[in-house]
Amino acid sequence: MIMAATVAGLPHWVLIANPLTGRMVAIALNRKSRNVLERFFASRLVRVVPPISPVGGGLLVLPSFLELVRTGATYEHWSRFSAMSYCWVLASMIAVTGVIDYVLGLPGIQLAHNT
Numbered sequence: 001m002i003m004a005a006t007v008a009g010l011p012h013w014v015l016i017a018n019p020l021t022g023r024m025v026a027i028a029l030n031r032k033s034r035n036v037l038e039r040f041f042a043s044r045l046v047r048v049v050p051p052i053s054p055v056g057g058g059l060l061v062l063p064s065f066l067e068l069v070r071t072g073a074t075y076e077h078w079s080r081f082s083a084m085s086y087c088w089v090l091a092s093m094i095a096v097t098g099v100i101d102y103v104l105g106l107p108g109i110q111l112a113h114n115t
């Protein structure tokens with residue numbers, strides 16, 4: 001199931017690479033380039049979405065976990081576990097990209113200060 005969520009996340013990795021490469025080019029050319037994804041990663045939502053996404057995924061499988069503890073068996077559909085795994089993968093992708101975006105901003109600030 002985790003592998004399925006990881007494979008489903010591959011297009012999102014490509015989508016997330018767009019603002020990072022755009023940020024690198026903007027720093028190299030000393031330009032301001034802000035598309036929608038770059039504004040998202042510069043906003044505070046990057047700090048809010050990663051903790052909320054795994055909680056939402058955990059809530060999907062919480063009834064199954066409680067049933068497993070009470071009865072020793074669970075009868076939830078497997079797609080809930082796959083969706084939970086995907087929520088964890090999405091949260092990690094956004095968190096890692098947010099950190100990379102922050103680190104990429106540091107040389108830009110330094111270059112702006114020196115010019």
